[in-house]
Amino acid sequence: MDPTDTTDPTYYHRVVDCQWACPAHTNVPEYIRLIAQGRYDDAYLLNRESNVFPAILGRTCDRPCEPACRRARVDGEAVAICRLKRVAADLSGDVSDRLPKPPEEKNGKRVACVGAGPASLTVANDLLPLGYSVTIFEQHETAGGLMRTNIPAFRLPASVLDEETQAIIDMGADVRYGTRVTSLRALLGDGYDAIFVGSGAPRGKELDLPGRWEETGDTHIHIGIDWLESIAFGHVSSVGERVLIIGVGNTAMDCCRSSRRLGGKDIKVMARRPRAFFKASPWELEDAEEEGVEILVNHSPKRFVLEDGRLVGMELDVLEWDERAVHSQVVGTVVIPCDDVILAIGQENAFPWIERDLGLAFGEWDLPVVDETTMESTLPGVFFGGDSAWGPKNIIWAVAHGHEAAISIHNHCQGVAVTERPPVGMNLYSQRMGIGQWSYANDFNPAGRQKMDHVELSRRFAALDLEVEVGFSAEQTVREVQRCLNCDIQTAFRAPLCIECDACVDVCPAGCLTITGNGSEEELAAHLPVARTNFEQALFVSDALPQTGRVMVKDENVCVHCGLCAERCPTSAWNMERFELHLPYAKDATVVWSR
Amino acid sequence: MASITKPLIPLVRLERNELGLTVRDYEGAMSTLCAGCGHDSITAAIIRAVFELAIPPHMISKLSGIGCSSKTTAYFVRGAHGFNAVHGRMAAIATGANAANRQLRTIGVSGDGDSLSIGVGHLTHAIRRNVNMLYVIENNGVYGLTKGQFSASADVSSTSKRGEPNLLPPIDPMMLGLSLGATFVARGFSGDKAHLVPLLKAGLEHEGFALVDVISPCIQFGDHEGSTKSYAFTREHETLVDDPLLLGEDQIVAHLPDDATTSVRMHSGEVLRLRSLPAGFDPTDRASAFAYLEERKAAGEIPMGLFYVNEAVPDVHELNETSSEPLVSVPYKRLCPGSSALEEIQQRFV
Numbered sequence: 001m002d003p004t005d006t007t008d009p010t011y012y013h014r015v016v017d018c019q020w021a022c023p024a025h026t027n028v029p030e031y032i033r034l035i036a037q038g039r040y041d042d043a044y045l046l047n048r049e050s051n052v053f054p055a056i057l058g059r060t061c062d063r064p065c066e067p068a069c070r071r072a073r074v075d076g077e078a079v080a081i082c083r084l085k086r087v088a089a090d091l092s093g094d095v096s097d098r099l100p101k102p103p104e105e106k107n108g109k110r111v112a113c114v115g116a117g118p119a120s121l122t123v124a125n126d127l128l129p130l131g132y133s134v135t136i137f138e139q140h141e142t143a144g145g146l147m148r149t150n151i152p153a154f155r156l157p158a159s160v161l162d163e164e165t166q167a168i169i170d171m172g173a174d175v176r177y178g179t180r181v182t183s184l185r186a187l188l189g190d191g192y193d194a195i196f197v198g199s200g201a202p203r204g205k206e207l208d209l210p211g212r213w214e215e216t217g218d219t220h221i222h223i224g225i226d227w228l229e230s231i232a233f234g235h236v237s238s239v240g241e242r243v244l245i246i247g248v249g250n251t252a253m254d255c256c257r258s259s260r261r262l263g264g265k266d267i268k269v270m271a272r273r274p275r276a277f278f279k280a281s282p283w284e285l286e287d288a289e290e291e292g293v294e295i296l297v298n299h300s301p302k303r304f305v306l307e308d309g310r311l312v313g314m315e316l317d318v319l320e321w322d323e324r325a326v327h328s329q330v331v332g333t334v335v336i337p338c339d340d341v342i343l344a345i346g347q348e349n350a351f352p353w354i355e356r357d358l359g360l361a362f363g364e365w366d367l368p369v370v371d372e373t374t375m376e377s378t379l380p381g382v383f384f385g386g387d388s389a390w391g392p393k394n395i396i397w398a399v400a401h402g403h404e405a406a407i408s409i410h411n412h413c414q415g416v417a418v419t420e421r422p423p424v425g426m427n428l429y430s431q432r433m434g435i436g437q438w439s440y441a442n443d444f445n446p447a448g449r450q451k452m453d454h455v456e457l458s459r460r461f462a463a464l465d466l467e468v469e470v471g472f473s474a475e476q477t478v479r480e481v482q483r484c485l486n487c488d489i490q491t492a493f494r495a496p497l498c499i500e501c502d503a504c505v506d507v508c509p510a511g512c513l514t515i516t517g518n519g520s521e522e523e524l525a526a527h528l529p530v531a532r533t534n535f536e537q538a539l540f541v542s543d544a545l546p547q548t549g550r551v552m553v554k555d556e557n558v559c560v561h562c563g564l565c566a567e568r569c570p571t572s573a574w575n576m577e578r579f580e581l582h583l584p585y586a587k588d589a590t591v592v593w594s595r
Numbered sequence: 596m597a598s599i600t601k602p603l604i605p606l607v608r609l610e611r612n613e614l615g616l617t618v619r620d621y622e623g624a625m626s627t628l629c630a631g632c633g634h635d636s637i638t639a640a641i642i643r644a645v646f647e648l649a650i651p652p653h654m655i656s657k658l659s660g661i662g663c664s665s666k667t668t669a670y671f672v673r674g675a676h677g678f679n680a681v682h683g684r685m686a687a688i689a690t691g692a693n694a695a696n697r698q699l700r701t702i703g704v705s706g707d708g709d710s711l712s713i714g715v716g717h718l719t720h721a722i723r724r725n726v727n728m729l730y731v732i733e734n735n736g737v738y739g740l741t742k743g744q745f746s747a748s749a750d751v752s753s754t755s756k757r758g759e760p761n762l763l764p765p766i767d768p769m770m771l772g773l774s775l776g777a778t779f780v781a782r783g784f785s786g787d788k789a790h791l792v793p794l795l796k797a798g799l800e801h802e803g804f805a806l807v808d809v810i811s812p813c814i815q816f817g818d819h820e821g822s823t824k825s826y827a828f829t830r831e832h833e834t835l836v837d838d839p840l841l842l843g844e845d846q847i848v849a850h851l852p853d854d855a856t857t858s859v860r861m862h863s864g865e866v867l868r869l870r871s872l873p874a875g876f877d878p879t880d881r882a883s884a885f886a887y888l889e890e891r892k893a894a895g896e897i898p899m900g901l902f903y904v905n906e907a908v909p910d911v912h913e914l915n916e917t918s919s920e921p922l923v924s925v926p927y928k929r930l931c932p933g934s935s936a937l938e939e940i941q942q943r944f945v
Contacts, residue, residue, distance in 0.1 A: 073606060074604055074605065074606055074607075075604075075605045075606060076605070076606065436596060436597060436598040437598065438598070442598065442599060443598075443599040443602070444599075444602035444604065446602075446603075446605070499631065499818070499826045499827070500786055500826065500830075501631045501632075501633065501636060501785075501786060501812070501814070501826060502635075502636045502639065502785070502786060502788065503630060503631050503632075503635055503636070505639075506635060506636060506638075506639035507597070507601060507635075509601045509602050509603070509604055509607075510604050510607050511607060511609065529618075530607055530608060530609060530610075531608065531610075533608065547826060547827055547830050548830060558604065558606070558607055560602065560604055562599060562602060563598075564597060564599070564601060567597050567598060567630065568597065568630045568631070568635070569630060569631065570629065570630045570631025570814045570818075571631070
């Protein structure tokens with residue numbers, strides 16, 4: 001194999017599984033270390049740099065980082081990354097004086113954002129400090145978008161949401177509340193230098209089955225996201241005792257748990273497929289079941305059952321699936337009586353306000369055609385991000401889109417091609433403090449994952465906005481931070497220094513090193529002390545070693561970054577070096593300053 | 596010294612031997628030797644050898660004397676019996692331990708100082724007695740624990756770290772072993788485990804005294820340009836005489852002998868196969884081993900491999916008619932029959 005090019009930031013970035021998996025590439029291990037040191041303000045600000053909403057995401061993130069976490073491959077349970085993020089937010093003090101400030105003099109460029117959700121707010125966050133005038137059009141009287149309307153307050157308190165959205169708005173965004181954008185043509189006519197569409201995926205999918213439109217009185221069939229929005233704005237405050245939720249995604253979980261708080265007693269979630277194929281995050285399923293919600297698998301809705309124009313139940317087919325849950329057959333039919341049905345089977349984008357003759361192309365599923373790197377539509381100067389770009393994802397994706405769009409908008413307004421992306425860089429800092437001394441805690445702590453405490457069930461439903469998760473205690477935090485394996489502290493190898501004494505190979509607790517003659521990937525892997533099991537993880541191959549011409553090979557998969565290889569290395573051919581990814585933001589983009 | 600103990604990683608899928616043990620089950624305490632010490636690699640090779648032979652840890656006795664090398668018995672097979680003897684006396688203690696319990700595998704680890712200076716008198720007699728043990732000399736040519744003075748195995752013209760040349764001729768443990776009638780004489784290199792591990796395995800399976808000299812660079816005082824026992828010098832000058840492979844009984848048939856192969860049947864029934872031997876060299880012929888070693892030495896090479904093996908010489912147990920039952924399991928009454936029994940014996944000589 002060719003020697004691994006570790007000067008490409010991508011190589012070390014991939015070793016940091018959590019940071020690689022995070023759409024916004026938050027520097028997780030570093031903020032966990034800052035928490036461990038009690039530097040909560042610094043941990044919060046480090047988070048904020050990439051994900052903008054640490055307190056919100058610390059409660060609601062979809063956590064793509066956790067399934068990726070190396071710790072899960074080492075002892076079966078990922079580090080509780082998301083909840084540690086919340087610790088940083090909960091315990092940080094007032095950081096307002098450390099947030100970016102807008103310059104006194106504006107740069108004369110005007111940007112319009114449609115919707116005040118996470119994507120638009122990220123764009124504003126990145127552009128306001130550069131002197132842009134940012135106007136945000138928001139249909140509601142409050143900011144936050146789906147974070148406010150679709151995430152119940154018992155998961156995300158309004159005060160938390162207000163604090164983090166307001167921090168951005170206070171940088172000088174001009175938010176036009178209660179203003180729905182009805183025409184892109186009109187908006188284009190207002191002469192903005194760039195337009196960012198962050199209007200989300202605001203339309204819940206309909207379930208057009210017999211009986212759907214036959215209710216004669218008040219409707220008891222609700223679209224999940226609209227229903228949640230009505231709860232958020234206080235328009236709905238009760239539900240029937242028997243509630244059926246159709247669908248088993250995260251919105252379904254929010255609907256069933258909200259029902260529990262509005263008077264629902266017998267709440268059933270109906271899933272078409274077996275549990276292994278549920279869309280909801282495992283922890284959200286767990287939380288719902290803890291509250292007494294019943295989840296029924298293999299039930300497919302057939303019709304709404306009505307009596308005298310009033311919903312009384314739902315008829316469902318009982319399915320039997322093949323192993324991969326691709327093909328099913330109906331094995332029976334049941335009627336489940338209920339008072340309300342909530343449809344949580346997905347969301348769609350809706351752009352009735354975008355005229356189709358503006359040169360802005362729409363593709364499959366009536367979604368705008370958006371460039372994956374630049375976030376630009378086919379109409380120069382109009383950018384998309386968040387759910388409005390490619391359909392429903394989650395908050396952290398919206399943030400990632402916002403950052404990229406802000407770079408494009410900055411380029412666009414400065415006369416630089418949007419395709420010209422600022423480079424990704426890295427720094428490596430030696431962690432060696434002396435013989436056998438490192439500036440990070442290198443010992444492997446066998447502690448298990450800490451469980452988040454919840455408000456007792458007996459008190460939990462007292463108020464709709466009573467937050468269920470209480471956050472980690474100081475003791476839990478101390479234990480959990482030690483579970484992080486510090487994957488960003490890289491094992492950096494310098495072949496010319498190696499004397500092939502084998503000390504690193506002998507001492508490695510994970511059996512991930514070997515020295516052998518160079519060969520194909522399979523040949524090198526065959527020589528590893530522990531068989532390679534994860535082919536997603538790279539095989540590091542060094543340059544030829546000076547004494548024998550063999551190569552050092554490392555399987556990155558289960559390295560626990562304990563630093564023993566570097567400690568036992570007599571020549572410092574191995575060293576532990578902290579990898580710091582330099583992900584560019586709008587502030588790092590090329591500036592052509594013409595006045 | 597390492598800052599942490601080598602951790603056990605729960606989900607790392609380590610290979611298991613016939614006993615269901617992993618290589619980690621044969622480890623010992625963390626080494627406190629210098630980073631990069633050849634001795635640590637030899638420790639790892641011993642761990643690998645006993646793991647592959649699937650020897651139960653409690654059926655091993657490990658003994659050592661004094662010196663860097665002698666610390667290493669603490670670093671392998673924590674479940675084994677151990678004895679740390681006074682300087683140079685490991686061979687004597689091992690003789691006693693081996694005579695008292697022939698069921699234990701005896702592993703002695705010593706250094707060039709412990710074995711070739713202060714302890715050379717004991718080593719020679721253990722060889723003559725053909726004690727059934729693996730005797731490893733971790734040979735670095737310097738007294739590392741006392742700041743790197745030359746040891747008895749330092750080559751003439753090899754220099755100290757500060758540049759003074761050594762003037763005294765070395766004791767070559769291979770020549771010493773051959774001249775005293777050792778029944779298994781081999782040399783390996785700490786930096787080449789692919790070669791060393793099979794040698795150690797063969798030494799463990801040998802019934803009799805297996806003398807294995809292992810070149811083990813001293814990272815602190817012997818790994819410099821003037822040293823003839825540095826990693827680089829050893830690699831540049833080593834000549835591998837063989838490619839040893841220990842085969843189980845069941846594997847013998849599958850491997851038909853070819854011209855370049857010599858097979859030696861071990862007492863245990865396994866067959867040691869040696870390939871790529873130089874022409875005219877026969878590891879079962881002592882004279883040929885002497886001649887070969889002399890010739891290579893004159894050519895400035897460091898030959899590595901199994902130079903001599905003889906499975907036919909009676910070992911310490913056969914020569915001394917030792918108890919087949921370990922003394923520890925002989926009932927006390929029989930082991931120490933009392934003063935009346937002594938009286939009876941003495942009466943024979945009256």
